[in-house]
Amino acid sequence: MVVTVDLDLGQARAFVAAAEELHFGRAARRLFLTQQALSKRIARLEDALGVALFHRSGHAVELTDAGRRFLEPARAALRAGDRAVAAARTELRPLRVDVWGHLYGPMRTLRAVLDDAPTLAMELGASRDLPTAVDALTRGSIDLGFGRVHAITDHALTDHTPREHAGAGGGLAPSFAHRLVRLEPLDVVLHPAHPLAGGGRVRPADLRGSVLWCPAPLDRLDFLRRFAGRFGIAAEAAAANLGLEPLLERPRTDPRYVCVLPAEMVLPADAGLRGVPLVDPTPLYAWSLLWRGEPCAAGRDLQRAFAETAARRRWLEYAPGRDWLPDADHARLAGSVVRHGW
Structure with a gap:
């Protein structure tokens, strides 16, 4: 007999955050919860599943074998949930996109894309910099960001973005992805x-x-x-x-x-x-689209519009020796999507 479990996405989100951070305090701050509330959600999830998902030893947290097996399906469930919410809201509002790097004129590039795809409904905002855009994506106040994606220094993080949004070497948490769209x-x-x-x-x-x-x-x-x-x-x-x-x-x-x-x-x-x-x-200055989780349908339309405009205007041409990019930007060439940091 198969036992059916109604998966609570709030509990699954708490588990994924804790599994990625391996620290309940950082995971709680990432989700804007108290540590006690996060621990309760995970405990209820473990009770529903009938397995332990974490080994807890003092302040150290490690995934059990069951937790490791559960992690990727839980991420997939969250992405499916995000798509369902986005599908329901598609007719209610335009795509929300924040830009940064204002001195280098990001609106010139966006204007070229929107001229090529005039049916895209978009609401533009301004982030102070990459850490501010990351924070807005985490809070869900924007759908995508557009600017230069780079390693985030601790100095920048202490001003306006919690440290748990960044991974090793200043890369972002695994829930973020980005695509290079213009050089x-x-x-x-x-x-x-x-x-x-x-x-x-x-x-x-x-x-x-x-x-x-x-x-x-x-x-x-x-x-x-x-x-x-x-x-x-x-x-x-x-x-x-x-x-x-x-x-x-x-x-x-x-x-x-x-x-x-x-x-x-x-x-x-x-x-x-x-x-x-x-x-x-x-x-060459590298411009990228940045998002968190699975982009909504309008977000995917914007990605396609960027790809088509970039191909037509030859925005991604690069020749080693003739051109120079910072080392970290090389991995973003050829339109590849980068996840789990860089």
């Missing part, structure tokens, strides 16, 4: 009196005699930190990111300073600065 070439922005301003192109190594001016401290700017380190360029930073025009004020008043911005970005008419292509190699 955007960058220009160097120079004062007309800068020694390199007269040429038609500049090599990154040629900037070693200049100062890279950054919009915020480098521990918050993964790409610029890696770019400056790779090519041996001295860097200084403003205390806070106040936008494009305040950023350009430094190279406008002091020719020693330069900025790095997307090649397609239009500089203010009165900036008095030059944008010169970077070559040998050309640095």
